[in-house]
Amino acid sequence: MTDKSLAKGLVEIYTGSGKGKTSAALGVVLRALGHGLRVHIIFFMKGDYPYGERNMLAQLPNASFQSFGHEHFVDPQNVKAEEREQVREALQAAREALASGEFDLVVLDEVNIAVAWKLIEVEELLTLIEEKPPSVELVLTGRYADERLIERADLVTEMVEVKHPYQKGIKARKGIEY
């Protein structure tokens, strides 16, 4: 194994209700970039909200990303056709990123939520995993990870919320939570 490729790419899942899922994926990205790996991130559900991490990602060598969805949060009880279409486009982008051979690490941010809210089928994601090139590391984030994804994954961490400032009425802060 050299700095530039992974002998075997695994499937990692960061799920649970606690803060740190997307953050952990970004940390994995930073580490991978530090070893010269090529990284692509697909934001499934976050749209064009000005998340701080994207300002940085846009500046990093060997890192690229695509963003789908809109600023507002999807209401799982009332999913709009446009929202479903955005997630479908994100999934297609994920397939293309994996098939391209251009990346050593691919992150599908909030994809677990897209499955939990039935914007895409878990079978579609399982098929994507089966068809990915063996050398590509795949990271899936988002709460409510499907049991079949957990079963298939090689590494699963559940972020458990022990304490959160929301509990004290402190709102999300720019630069920290987004």
Next chain:
Amino acid sequence: MTDKSLAKGLVEIYTGSGKGKTSAALGVVLRALGHGLRVHIIFFMKGDYPYGERNMLAQLPNASFQSFGHEHFVDPQNVKAEEREQVREALQAAREALASGEFDLVVLDEVNIAVAWKLIEVEELLTLIEEKPPSVELVLTGRYADERLIERADLVTEMVEVKHPYQKGIKARKGIEY
């Protein structure tokens, strides 16, 4: 609140046995840098091992770090004087970073372990927290976070190991775990 400062800096803890603690802290760092915040990271227990993230951190604007300890892992049953001294130096560096006014976010990586293994006293860390400038966000990582730290923190996430490739005999891989 502007992009350049935090109205109120909180204390965040990422603990637990699962993968993702340092990764989450690094993700928080990336996000903060994206908003123009100034970040300092102190690695308490990782020494000069060639972790991938440091290659990147060294290249990022407004990010700096200091590293203490040695390549090998400390044996908590047999802590050497030199190891204790390294952690004391790390703690002093943390105090100075907080007092300097030069940083908006300070990360003390693996400091929880340093407390759990009694390389430093929890009271010293609690004092450091009390004396930090109110605007500085402080992130503490490492498993076995002391109950008194959890009590004091504003945000605590426990990374629970649901599944880990070590369980299948897969060793730590460069570019992913370090």
